[in-house]
Amino acid sequence: MNKKNITRVKATAAERFNDADWAAFDTLSDEEVVAQAKNDPDAQPSSAAELQQFQRAVNVKTIRKQLAMTQEEFAHAFQLSLATLRDWEQARTQPDQAARTLLKIIAHNPDLVREALSQYPLAD
Template sequence: MDKTLFDDLVQSLKEAKAITNGQAQPSRRIVLEAEDVRQVREHTGLSQQDFARLMRVSVKTLQNWEQHRRTPTGPAAALLKIVATAPEVAIRSLHGPAKVI
């Protein structure tokens, strides 16, 4: 490994440690606003049961999100953002084409 690159990596690790220990401030911080789950659901026109099914979570989990006792994280938060941005596309994509039996 190039000595300059190695020195840069070591310096970055030292800075990260200082930030983690509260001895330095990060150069920038990104804060993402959480979607209002109830507002997103109401915008779709779906009941709690149908929206929970769409999100692949239990109704109880959805209720906890709507009442701000819990916050969606990871894939659920990403899916919620997609539903908030393009509800028709998300619903159509998640339901898939109708199957004829």
């Protein structure tokens, strides 16, 4: 395959929804919207088993903002990679289990985490 003949196009969110008839949608009642959604095979509700497997996402940006810290300050204070923090906040990647646990502890008691990490400073 000759890669010179391949055109890659990345649709924006707005472009993906341009074919929707929003005027017709706006005329529907809430009950009609729910009924149509239930009839859509691609939009079926999750089963109880599927819901059990869901994990609540840790909102890193909210935690950081509650601490009134910049991304740089937060990353430095909690010994995190700035690039990783940015990826989490922009939902490019998700924190793994260990990182989610650390973030929950930071949200609950940031001073304790700072104190603990001060015992093990990063090498510059």
